[in-house]
Amino acid sequence: MKALITGISGFVGSHLAEYLLKNNTEVYGTIRHRSRMNHIQHLMNDVNLVECELRDPFSVENLIQDVKPDLIFHLAAQSFVPTSWNSPIDTIHNNVAGQVNIFEAVRRFNLDCKIQIACSSEEYGYVDPTEVPITELNPIRPLSPYAISKVAQDYLGYQYYKSYGLHVVCTRTFNHTGPRRGENFVTSNFAKQIAEIEKGLKAPVLYVGNLQAQRDFTDVRDVVHAYWLALEKGDPGEVYNIASGSCCTIQEMLNLLLSLSTVQIEIKEDPARLRPSDVEILLGDYSKFHKKTGWKPEIPFTQTMEDLLNYWRAIV
Numbered sequence: 450m451k452a453l454i455t456g457i458s459g460f461v462g463s464h465l466a467e468y469l470l471k472n473n474t475e476v477y478g479t480i481r482h483r484s485r486m487n488h489i490q491h492l493m494n495d496v497n498l499v500e501c502e503l504r505d506p507f508s509v510e511n512l513i514q515d516v517k518p519d520l521i522f523h524l525a526a527q528s529f530v531p532t533s534w535n536s537p538i539d540t541i542h543n544n545v546a547g548q549v550n551i552f553e554a555v556r557r558f559n560l561d562c563k564i565q566i567a568c569s570s571e572e573y574g575y576v577d578p579t580e581v582p583i584t585e586l587n588p589i590r591p592l593s594p595y596a597i598s599k600v601a602q603d604y605l606g607y608q609y610y611k612s613y614g615l616h617v618v619c620t621r622t623f624n625h626t627g628p629r630r631g632e633n634f635v636t637s638n639f640a641k642q643i644a645e646i647e648k649g650l651k652a653p654v655l656y657v658g659n660l661q662a663q664r665d666f667t668d669v670r671d672v673v674h675a676y677w678l679a680l681e682k683g684d685p686g687e688v689y690n691i692a693s694g695s696c697c698t699i700q701e702m703l704n705l706l707l708s709l710s711t712v713q714i715e716i717k718e719d720p721a722r723l724r725p726s727d728v729e730i731l732l733g734d735y736s737k738f739h740k741k742t743g744w745k746p747e748i749p750f751t752q753t754m755e756d757l758l759n760y761w762r763a764i765v
């Protein structure tokens with residue numbers, strides 16, 4: 450079985466590669482010339498890397514023709530919400546064009562493969578507090594250009610399934626974290642600041658944005674297991690929530706991290722970290738996916754945050 454991971458050098462891509470290798474799957478992954486390889490350095494002898502610019506149809510055609518994967522996990526994306534405010538067109542173009550190029554190449558070469566699309570809970574956007582937990586039937590009310598790009602990816606998956614019979618499964622994943630999480634994302638950003646303060650590399654002041662937002666966090670190692678099951682057992686043309694089923698405020702997540710450290714830290718709001726419109730609550734209902742695949746999250750949140758903090762302690 451040959452699996453292709455787009456964005457293999459990223460946070461989720463590197464964990465998925467580890468998971469697939471343990472499952473005796475032959476792993477191929479796309480990288481770009483400027484990709485940082487530190488997350489997959491330890492896998493270099495076990496995975497096959499292909500340089501590919503997903504925005505370029507010729508590059509993607511060559512990729513699909515050469516690799517001929519049985520499974521495609523499409524993870525590559527501009528995935529940081531604030532960046533999408535600064536460069537909305539780039540985010541939408543990158544996330545949408547890359548996926549259309551993959552679909553068109555699979556179609557052109559008549560490839561019999563299953564495709565997982567990494568969609569997002571951000572698609573739900575504005576959620577009234579009476580509308581949680583969020584099921585796949587909740588309204589889609591996107592609040593950022595990033596969310597719009599994910600809605601487009603989601604609906605393209607449905608359209609290519611209906612129009613051409615492509616085996617596409619969309620996973621709407623709620624927030625996920627763990628070792629190797631990019632330092633811009635809130636859990637990693639706070640953990641890195643704490644690790645730096647512990648080492649005396651930074652004054653004991655931790656900068657934060659909106660601490661009232663509520664998020665549903667799952668460990669990335671549970672998430673990659675879900676992606677595998679989505680293609681093994683999920684129905685094509687369907688969308689599945691991947692979530693933990695509980696949520697906390699960002700303040701509570703910060704308190705947990707602080708409780709794992711012994712240093713005294715002052716908390717300061719940094720206005721630059723506030724967003725034009727923030728999604729205030731994301732709390733997912735993953736029962737549709739559980740019924741289909743038996744999946745449920747296994748790793749407790751405290752463990753995830755401890756592993757994340759230790760990850761940063763080891764590298765700052």
Ligand SMILES: Nc1nc2c(ncn2[C@@H]2O[C@H](COP(=O)(O)OP(=O)(O)O[C@H]3O[C@H](CO)[C@@H](O)[C@H](O)[C@@H]3O)[C@@H](O)[C@H]2O)c(=O)[nH]1
Binds near residue numbers: 568
């Ligand atoms: N990044 C960041 N966020 C902060 C900070 N302080 C508070 N927050 C709040 O913490 C929440 C989470 O922010 P992020 O970690 O940046 O993630 P996100 O915007 O929820 O998006 C993530 O989850 C999506 C799934 O729901 C993913 O699709 C997306 O790619 C990303 O991983 C947001 O409400 C944000 O306003 C801060 O200093 N930095």
